[in-house]
Structure formats: structure tokens, C-alpha cells
Amino acid sequence: xxxxxxxxxxxxxxxxxxxxxxxxxxxxxxxxxxxxxxxxxxxxxxxxxxxxxxxxxxxxxxxxxxxxxxxxxxxxxxxxxxxxxxxxxxxxxxxxxxxxxxxxxxxxxxxxxxxxxxxxxxxxxxxxxxxxxxxxxxxxxxxxxxxxxxxxxxxxxxxxxxxxxxxxxxxxxxxxxxxxxxxxxxxxxxxxxxxxxxxxxxxxxxxxxxxxxxxxxxxxxxxxxxxxxxxxxxxxxxxxxxxxxxxxxxxxxxxxxxxxxxxxxxxxxxxxxxxxxxxxxxxxxxxxxxxxxxxxxxxxxxxxxxxxxxxxxxxxxxxxxxxxxxxxxxxxxxx
Amino acid sequence: xxxxxxxxxxxxxxxxxxxxxxxxxxxxxxxxxxxxxxxxxxxxxxxxxxxxxxxxxxxxxxxxxxxxxxxxxxxxxxxxxxxxxxxxxxxxxxxxxxxxxxxxxxxxxxxxxxxxxxxxxxxxxxxxxxxxxxxxxxxxxxxxxxxxxxxxxxxxxxxxxxxxxxxxxxxxxxxxxxxxxxxxxxxxxxxxxxxxxxxxxxxxxxxxxxxxxxxxxxxxxxxxxxxxxxxxxxxxxxxxxxxxxxxxxxxxxxxxxxxxxxxxxxxxxxxxxxxxxxxxxxxxxxxxxxxxxxxxxxxxxxxxxxxxxxxxxxxxxxxxxxxxxxxxxxxxxxxxxxxxxxxxxxxxxxxxxxxxxxxxxxxxxxxxxxxxxxxxxxxxxxxxxxxxxxxxxxxxxxxxxxxxxxxxxxxxxxxxxxxxxxxxxxxxxxxxxxxxxxxxxxxxxxxxxxxxxxxxxxxxxxxxxxxxxxxxxxxxxxxxxxxxxxxxxxxxxxxxxxxxxxxxxxxxxxxxxxxxxxxxxxxxxxxxxxxxxxxxxxxxxxxxxxxxxxxxxxxxxxxxxx
Numbered sequence: 001x002x003x004x005x006x007x008x009x010x011x012x013x014x015x016x017x018x019x020x021x022x023x024x025x026x027x028x029x030x031x032x033x034x035x036x037x038x039x040x041x042x043x044x045x046x047x048x049x050x051x052x053x054x055x056x057x058x059x060x061x062x063x064x065x066x067x068x069x070x071x072x073x074x075x076x077x078x079x080x081x082x083x084x085x086x087x088x089x090x091x092x093x094x095x096x097x098x099x100x101x102x103x104x105x106x107x108x109x110x111x112x113x114x115x116x117x118x119x120x121x122x123x124x125x126x127x128x129x130x131x132x133x134x135x136x137x138x139x140x141x142x143x144x145x146x147x148x149x150x151x152x153x154x155x156x157x158x159x160x161x162x163x164x165x166x167x168x169x170x171x172x173x174x175x176x177x178x179x180x181x182x183x184x185x186x187x188x189x190x191x192x193x194x195x196x197x198x199x200x201x202x203x204x205x206x207x208x209x210x211x212x213x214x215x216x217x218x219x220x221x222x223x224x225x226x227x228x229x230x231x232x233x234x235x236x237x238x239x240x241x242x243x244x245x246x247x248x249x250x251x252x253x254x255x256x257x258x259x260x261x262x263x264x265x266x267x268x269x270x271x272x273x274x275x276x277x278x279x280x281x282x283x284x285x286x287x288x289x290x291x292x293x294x295x296x297x298x299x300x301x302x303x304x305x306x307x308x309x310x311x312x313x314x315x316x317x318x319x320x321x322x323x324x325x326x327x328x329x330x331x332x333x334x335x
Numbered sequence: 336x337x338x339x340x341x342x343x344x345x346x347x348x349x350x351x352x353x354x355x356x357x358x359x360x361x362x363x364x365x366x367x368x369x370x371x372x373x374x375x376x377x378x379x380x381x382x383x384x385x386x387x388x389x390x391x392x393x394x395x396x397x398x399x400x401x402x403x404x405x406x407x408x409x410x411x412x413x414x415x416x417x418x419x420x421x422x423x424x425x426x427x428x429x430x431x432x433x434x435x436x437x438x439x440x441x442x443x444x445x446x447x448x449x450x451x452x453x454x455x456x457x458x459x460x461x462x463x464x465x466x467x468x469x470x471x472x473x474x475x476x477x478x479x480x481x482x483x484x485x486x487x488x489x490x491x492x493x494x495x496x497x498x499x500x501x502x503x504x505x506x507x508x509x510x511x512x513x514x515x516x517x518x519x520x521x522x523x524x525x526x527x528x529x530x531x532x533x534x535x536x537x538x539x540x541x542x543x544x545x546x547x548x549x550x551x552x553x554x555x556x557x558x559x560x561x562x563x564x565x566x567x568x569x570x571x572x573x574x575x576x577x578x579x580x581x582x583x584x585x586x587x588x589x590x591x592x593x594x595x596x597x598x599x600x601x602x603x604x605x606x607x608x609x610x611x612x613x614x615x616x617x618x619x620x621x622x623x624x625x626x627x628x629x630x631x632x633x634x635x636x637x638x639x640x641x642x643x644x645x646x647x648x649x650x651x652x653x654x655x656x657x658x659x660x661x662x663x664x665x666x667x668x669x670x671x672x673x674x675x676x677x678x679x680x681x682x683x684x685x686x687x688x689x690x691x692x693x694x695x696x697x698x699x700x701x702x703x704x705x706x707x708x709x710x711x712x713x714x715x716x717x718x719x720x721x722x723x724x725x726x727x728x729x730x731x732x733x734x735x736x737x738x739x740x741x742x743x744x745x746x747x748x749x750x751x752x753x754x755x756x757x758x759x760x761x762x763x764x765x766x767x768x769x770x771x772x773x774x775x776x777x778x779x780x781x782x783x784x785x786x787x788x789x790x791x792x793x794x795x796x797x798x799x800x801x802x803x804x805x806x807x808x809x810x811x812x813x814x815x816x817x818x819x820x821x822x823x824x825x826x827x828x829x830x831x832x833x834x835x836x837x838x839x840x841x842x843x844x845x846x847x848x849x850x851x852x853x854x855x856x857x858x859x860x861x862x863x864x865x866x867x868x869x870x871x872x873x874x875x876x877x878x879x880x881x882x883x884x885x886x887x888x889x890x891x892x893x894x895x896x897x
């Protein structure tokens with residue numbers, strides 16, 4: 001359906017998007033994950049036709065959209081700040097796209113009514129949008145984007161402006177709405193928890209390109225590099241240099257500056273492995289937090305390495321403990 | 336508790352007494368004169384046309400001026416809010432200069448551009464070898480309109496431009512995303528959201544055009560009379576004070592009406608919802624229509640907003656004819672003579688008043704005004720602050736002089752103090768008083784936010800550490816208020832230097848202020864008079880520009896007075 005090819009865009013002299021490409025299939029929900037300032041919003045604006053790329057192209061069913069202006073693309077975009085029209089009430093905001101499509105007023109009333117019902121805000125039609133709460137604004141913005149029946153829906157950090165409790169509640173609701181719409185969706189966020197919960201496929205944006213794409217499980221099990229593992233918060237990243245060099249592993253690359261070991265907290269085992277592997281550590285307990293069922297403990301080794309591990313029981317601060325990782329649980333990544 | 340009430344009353348006493356004697360009394364005197372004369376003469380004192388004619392013309396020229404100002408100002412606001420181009424910042428500063436210029440300087444500037452001895456005519460005469468000036472732009476409606484556009488365009492640029500650059504760009508983008516063409520998005524979203532600021536700017540410009548005095552008097556010539564000019568004519572030339580008073584009342588009523596409208600239009604309507612967190616970025620013109628737009632706008636702005644002042648300063652350094660009494664000595668070209676003449680008392684010069692005397696007078700008046708207005712302002716803001724919940728009702732008492740025009744003030748002074756023994760022959764002593772009244776609202780608007788910004792705790796800490804109230808004032812308030820006080824002093828000083836309306840009523844023939852002298856020199860024939868007027872205008876302009884630059888530099892952000 002949607003193909004994005006070699007998008008290049010500069011921001012204040014430096015490349016922001018550096019030859020970025022990806023595809024989107026019918027009915028697929030993809031999450032575009034990237035830290036703030038990585039160009040996620042800019043990419044959405046380029047796809048929507050609101051901004052021009054310096055080079056590259058956006059195709060829809062094989063047709064280049066370069067000559068199609070924003071208002072003729074039929075892509076719904078929900079802005080991070082919602083961009084609700086402050087001079088229009090809830091009803092008129094949702095009806096805006098339908099009016100642009102010149103629907104008869106009776107149809108508009110019906111569609112807006114349905115949309116309001118689906119977000120459980122039937123009584124809000126005449127409310128000024130400036131009087132809505134954050135969560136209500138978010139719902140109206142989504143209803144407004146969906147009302148003109150766009151062929152693609154793009155959401156820019158839709159939950160970013162809300163507080164934690166509301167976020168969790170609305171993630172569920174959003175997932176349901178997106179599934180029900182059967183539309184291809186590009187969902188932009190910097191929060192991997194949110195992305196894992198929503199996406200069929202995740203795309204990770206870093207340094208202006210997609211560094212990795214795949215299902216949540218694929219990414220979780222095989223992060224492409226140390227940056228991805230760090231960004232997704234998969235666990236301890238220990239540089240090869242920090243490990244004892246005299247104990248080599250057969251079949252593994254030589255520990256160096258180029259390699260990083262991923263040691264996941266829940267794979268950590270207490271005690272001494274007795275085996276001749278480099279993943280034995282001994283350190284002082286810095287911190288121990290109850291996470292429900294298990295404890296998240298922080299250790300500092302004499303070399304100054306900070307390790308995060310999961311322990312079944314409470315550790316006393318300052319206590320010295322030994323942990324190790326089995327070779328098959330450890331992942332070697334490019335830095 | 337009791338004591339603090341007395342203290343507050345004491346604080347109120349001085350500024351209130353000042354306002355009662357010098358503002359409300361003259362105002363009441365105008366009303367009393369008008370109505371008592373009307374009753375005693377059975378409403379036959381004046382013909383309606385004496386009122387409707389100047390009122391009609393005032394409305395007519397103000398409407399035309401406002402429309403023209405919007406035609407230039409709205410695209411200019413768009414230019415500065417959206418486009419990046421070479422010299423943008425510099426041009427932005429240049430176009431704010433007209434707004435701060437005294438009316439006499441504006442009149443002089445247009446005179447040097449379009450007048451019979453101005454650059455345009457001089458150029459055409461030498462180009463086509465003409466013996467008389469071909470273009471007669473002065474004493475015409477177009478001169479008035481041009482000067483008003485010159486004056487007020489920067490209001491539109493500032494008010495509309497700042498809303499436009501702070502407008503959340505996602506709003507029109509969202510409209511386009513929902514299927515609106517760029518033009519439709521502008522019409523449905525951008526324009527309605529800008530409307531409140533466009534409306535405020537329009538009313539503000541209209542108010543300034545409506546109460547324009549000096550510009551109309553000096554550039555319009557005798558056949559054009561706005562209400563303000565007619566008040567002056569009736570009072571000063573025909574000595575018909577009741578009619579002048581009636582005109583003042585009409586003027587006051589309209590001014591108050593428009594001010595109320597401005598106040599209402601200033602209420603924030605959509606609040607932060609329409610505003611972005613930061614102002615939207617500027618872009619370099621890329622498409623050909625954008626390039627053409629930028630080039631045309633910059634050219635028009637330079638021509639309309641910058642050439643008059645440049646023309647004034649350059650013309651003050653060039654002589655093209657022999658001065659009277661200096662036959663044979665015809666030195667055309669660059670000269671410093673007009674500036675040297677400022678210090679000489681030439682008998683050929685009008686009224687035998689050397690310009691330096693006017694400068695001295697103005698300096699004295701401005702100095703007194705500066706101290707008087709700032710002292711009164713300081714007392715007033717403390718009084719306002721001490722009154723707590725009553726202050727919203729008391730504050731307008733001080734702001735009202737802003738609504739009364741300087742000409743009305745001058746007229747009121749004439750009625751109240753004109754025959755009083757106290758001021759016999761010393762009428763001009765009231766000039767700093769009138770100037771202080773004009774400056775007081777602005778001084779209060781400068782000082783009040785600064786005072787309100789002082790955390791109460793600071794004063795409490797100072798007193799708890801043993802400082803007496805006066806010591807606390809010196810140690811806490813004064814250093815914090817310092818900037819605002821300096822800004823107030825400068826405001827009052829420059830306002831006094833450039834004030835023309837009230838001064839034209841009050842100044843003694845032998846003791847003119849700078850603007851009054853410029854007015855007289857300009858309206859008299861003779862190259863020397865003309866040159867002296869230009870030299871003084873240029874100096875006045877430099878002082879005003881320097882003053883406003885210093886004000887801009889030292890005032891804290893968010894303290895704009897207008």
C-alpha cells in the first residue's frame with residue numbers, strides 16, 4: 001500500500017532523515033519508535049504532504065504522491081498537540097473533514113453522531129473544545145481524524161500529552177479503536193511499552209534511518225545492535241573491554257570496543273557459576289526495589305560496572321553478592 | 336488596621352488631588368461652559384454643521400486611513416511573521432521608528448519629501464528644468480492619509496504579526512490534512528483565529544487616526560479640519576470657547592466608545608489553545624510568488640516607512656537657496672548652517688526667538704514632567720496596590736487621562752486657568768502639568784507590573800530583619816523597581832519633548848517649546864526658517880529614537896505599555 005523510499009530531510013543544516021525507507025501493508029499497524037528529536041513527526045508530515053522532503057518519494061499503490069497536495073491525499077493525521085480548532089465546538093471539529101468532502105449535512109450529522117457515540121461523548125457535541133480535559137481532547141482528535149474515513153491513519157504520540165494513569169486506560173481503548181477501523185496505521189511514539197502493546201510491527205528510527213524493523217518478539221529477542229537494546233531497555237549492556245580478557249569464549253567474537261554484551265536482568269542467576277566464563281560478577285548492592293513477585297536490584301562491581309538484576313528475595317544494601325549469566329542467555333551485539 | 340487605612344488614604348490624597356485639580360476640574364469646566372452657554376442662549380449658539388462637518392471629516396479620514404493602514408499592515412505582518420530575508424531585523428526596527436515620532440517631526444519629514452521645497456520637487460525641478468515645484472502634495476487629503484499610514488502601520492505589524500507568529504501551525508496543517516486547500520485552511524482556521532487581534536489593531540489605529548491633531552493641522556492645511564483641529568481653531572483663532580468645548584465633548588465621547596471597544600476586543604478568547612509553545616519558524620522565500628511578495632513588500636515598506644525620516648535628516652544638511660538678507664551668498668549643497676543657526680538669534684528669524692531658546696524651554700519642561708510624572712506615578716501605584724480588592728475600580732481613575740486628547744486638556748486649562756490671576760503671564764508653567772497628565776497613564780502602566788512583580792515575602796524578610804518601612808523600601812523596592820523607574824523617566828521625558836497638542840494651547844509666543852517652534856518655522860516662508868525647523872526636527876527625532884532604544888534595552892520582557 002504505502003511505500004516510503006529514500007527520504008532525505010535536513011534540519012538546521014544536519015541530516016534529520018537520512019535515506020529512510022519502509023513499507024506498510026493493508027490493515028497493518030506499525031509503530032515508529034524513536035527518541036525525541038529523531039524526526040518521527042517530520043516523517044509523518046512528509047507522508048501527509050504537509051512538508052517536503054529534499055529527496056525521496058512516497059508511493060501509494062505504486063503511484064508517486066509528489067504531485068498530490070496534502071488536502072487530496074486522504075491520510076488522517078492526529079497531531080501530538082491534537083490541534084483541535086479552538087474556534088469550533090466538538091461537533092464542528094469532527095465534522096470539518098466531512099464538510100471539506102462536501103457530504104450532505106444529514107450524512108454529516110449521522111457520521112458525527114456515530115463517532116461521538118464510539119468515544120462515549122454524545123453529550124459533548126456543542127461543547128467548546130477549549131473546555132475539554134486532556135483525555136477528552138485526545139478522543140475528539142481521534143474521532144476527527146477518523147470521521148472522513150481516511151485510507152491511512154497516522155498518530156503522532158497520541159498519548160504523549162497525558163498523565164500515566166490515563167495513558168494506560170486509553171492505550172486499551174486506542175488499541176480497540178485501531179483494530180476496529182481495519183485501516184493501515186502508523187503510530188509514532190518514543191515509549192516502547194506503548195509500542196509493544198499496540199503494534200503488529202515495530203520500526204526503530206535512529207540517525208535518520210530505520211535501524212531495525214520486526215514484530216515485538218523479534219525485536220525483543222534479537223535487537224540489531226546495542227543502541228536498539230538500550231533504547232528498548234532490554235537489560236545491562238556491558239562493553240567487551242569491561243570483561244576479563246583472559247577468559248575467552250569459543251565461537252564468540254573477541255571482546256573489544258566493537259562488541260557489547262546484553263545481560264538481561266531476569267536471566268541473572270545468584271551464586272558462582274564455577275564454570276570458566278566471563279559472566280561472573282561480584283558486587284555491592286546499591287539499591288533493591290520491590291517490583292511485585294520479584295525484586296529489581298542494582299549492583300556495583302569493584303570495576304565500577306553497574307548491573308541491574310532480578311532477585312527472588314530482598315537484598316540488603318551494601319551486602320556483597322555474586323551473580324552470573326549462562327553463556328546461552330547472553331547476546332553479543334555490535335555497538 | 337485603622338492605621339493602614341489612613342496610610343492608604345494618605346497615599347491616594349496627592350495623586351487624586353492632582354488629577355482633580357488638573358484633569359477633572361478642566362473637564363468639568365468644559366461641560367459647564369458648554370451647557371451654561373447653551374441654556375442661556377437657547378441652543379442657538381452654534382449651527383449643527385459646525386459639529387457635523389468636522390465630525391464627518393474626522394470619521395471619513397480616520398476610516399480611509401485605517402483601511403489603507405490595514406492594506407499595508409496586514410501583508411507586512413505576514414511578511415515579518417513568516418519570511419526570513421536579508422536585513423529583516425534591521426527593517427523591523429526601522430519601521431517601528433515612525434510610531435514613536437512626535438507629530439511635528441512627521442509633518443516636517445513629509446514636508447521634506449513631498450513639500451514644495453522637498454526632495455521630490457527639487458529632483459523633478461532639476462531634472463526637467465522647471466522653475467516652480469510641479470508636485471503639490473501638501474495641504475491635501477493624500478498627505479494626511481500617507482502620514483497616518485506612516486504612523487500606524489507598525490501597530491498592525493506588531494499586534495497582528497505577533498499573533499500570527501505565535502499561532503499554532505498545526506491548526507492550519509490539521510485543516511489541510513482533513514481536506515482543506517491551503518486557501519480554505521487560511522479562511523476557515525487561520526483568519527478566524529487572527530480576527531481578535533486584527534480587530535484590536537483596527538480599533539487602535541482608528542483611535543489614533545480619529546484623534547490625530549498635529550499631522551492634520553500641518554499637512555492638511557486650512558481646508559481640512561478634524562475635530563481636534565477644529566477645537567484648536569475655534570479656541571485659538573475665533574475665541575469661541577463654547578463651540579470648542581462642545582467639539583471636545585463629542586471627541587471625548589467617541590474616544591471613550593472606541594476605547595471601550597478596544598478593551599473588550601482585547602479579552603483573550605481562545606487563550607492558549609490557539610498558541611504554539613514557541614513561535615513558528617521563518618522560512619526563506621522559495622516559490623516565485625513568495626519571492627515577488629517579499630521583494631514588493633520590502634520595497635513598499637522602505638518607500639513609505641523609511642524614506643520620510645531619511646529625507647528629513649538629509650534635507651536638514653542641504654541648502655538650495657540663499658537665506659533672506661544674505662543676497663549673493665548662494666551656496667547650494669551640503670551645509671551645517673541650519674544647525675549652527677540654532678544657536679543664533681537672527682533678527683530675520685520669526686518672532687526673534689532663537690531656536691536654542693525653544694530647546695532650553697523644552698528641556699526644562701521635559702525635566703519637570705519627568706520628575707513630576709514619575710513621582711506621581713510611584714505614589715499612585717503604591718496607592719493602587721494598597722487598595723487591594725478596590726484597585727480594579729480605582730485604577731481607571733488614573734487611566735482616564737489617556738482617553739482625553741491633549742487638545743481637550745489644553746482647552747480645559749484655558750477655560751479654568753486662562754483668566755486666573757495665579758497664572759497671569761505664566762500660563763506656560765502649566766505645560767509640564769499637562770505633559771505629566773499625558774505621561775501619567777503610561778508611567779503607571781510601566782510601574783504597576785514591576786511593583787506587582789515584587790514578592791511580598793522579600794519586604795517581610797527585610798522588616799523581620801529589622802528594616803524600617805522606609806529602609807525596606809530603599810533596600811528592596813527601589814533596586815527592583817529601578818529599571819521601571821528609569822523607563823518611566825525616559826517615557827515622560829520623550830513624551831514631553833514631542834508633545835504638541837496641549838503645548839500649542841499653553842505656550843507663550845515668546846517662550847515656545849521645540850514642537851511649537853517647529854510648527855511656526857515650518858508655516859513661515861524663508862529658507863532659514865525652513866532649515867531651522869528641519870534641524871530641530873532632526874534633533875528631536877534623534878532624541879526620541881535614542882530614548883526609545885534605551886527604553887527597549889532596559890525594560891523587562893512583557894512590559895509593553897501599548
